Amino acid sequence: MTSTKPSSDSKGPSTESAPAAALHVGSGDPRTLIMNNLRQSGIFVALVVIVALFAFLTDGLSLSPGNITNIVLQYSYILVLAIGMVIVIIGGHIDLSVGSVVALTGAVSAVVVIRQGQPWWMGVVAALVVGLAVGAWHGFWVAYVGIPAFIVTLAGMLLFRGLTLRVLDNISLSPFPAEYNRIAAGFLNGLIGGDGYDAFTLLIGAIAVAGYVVSCFRTRVARIRYQQPVESFALFVARMALVGAVVMYFAWQLAHARGLPIVLIILAALVLAYGMLTRRTVFGRQVYAIGGNLPAAMLSGVKVKTVNFWIFVNMGFLSAVAGIIFSSRSNGAQPAAGNMFELDAIAAAFIGGAAVTGGVGTVVGAMVGGLIMAVMSNGMQLMGVDQSMQSVVKGLVLLVAVAFDVYNKRRAGAGR
Known part of the structure; x- marks a missing residue:
């Protein structure tokens, strides 16, 4: 009786079990493995290095409980924009209008709540409706008319900035009621006690770490099952430990300040939801397919126009969320609100x-990129660095990040 087990020199596909196959996953040229591991984990290492650098340069002030809380409050809206922007970029587009949309949605909310005297939640609803309408406007021109997103959103940047000025009559509106202000400036604390610290914040931090570890482990097992390359197990464990330590230190500092910011809960919910959307849904896979290889996606039956339309509707929605958070944080609406926010969001994604x-691209990667920008900006402010020099440093960091991506692609192409 002839055995069906393939010989060791067989050229056909292997029938070995997944655990056995896992022994071969990741083997190959050491330089290739290093580059793959750098791409997967380098951004986390970069964040830790930058945090440590500014902690040293500011004599620990950047890691004080109060300052960490301020970083969350001051840059949360940029992180919200980065979630939408990374999806736009994955799809092969760009959106230059998000800063103007932040200003417009905040202005609409202020008119409804402050000028017209409506309940605070009516302002939130109005801002979200306007954001969705703006996204649909952009999506129509990009998906169904075929105008490049760069041009459409550049026009939108001018259009919606002008509408903001008209809505506000070129004046600022403030203040919002306390309930609206609490969206970006409120805290949850004292729910389960703690002697000199907020135990609830530490509990949420521990749950977040556990969820992250489980998610990463499941992703690793799935990649091994399909014989896709993964980082070494030692590096995987080191990354989990590093991320866990950073998150728990972050939670510890928040617990010793004012507790858990409400805006951080909103941001965490968005990260979880959009992480699932991009990795676990048909829509998410189609976005990657369109950005990775548009002709192949079309031949595979992906409804490219529909997907592109909803990419921009989603960006409009998240711009409205960022507009609500920013206006709540500012306790008002200003005609110049959101200026240059689009560049910060684009930089975070890249x-x-x-x-x-x-x-x-990934949602988590965009969050880490946004945190790198936030820590750099905050650290340079604490050091008293001139605003012009801050722009120079951030521009150089963005250039290096994109150059690293281009270098990786050239290396990958040369290795084929």
């Missing part, structure tokens, strides 16, 4: 590993 050509 620093976090998104590719300039589309098809590559």
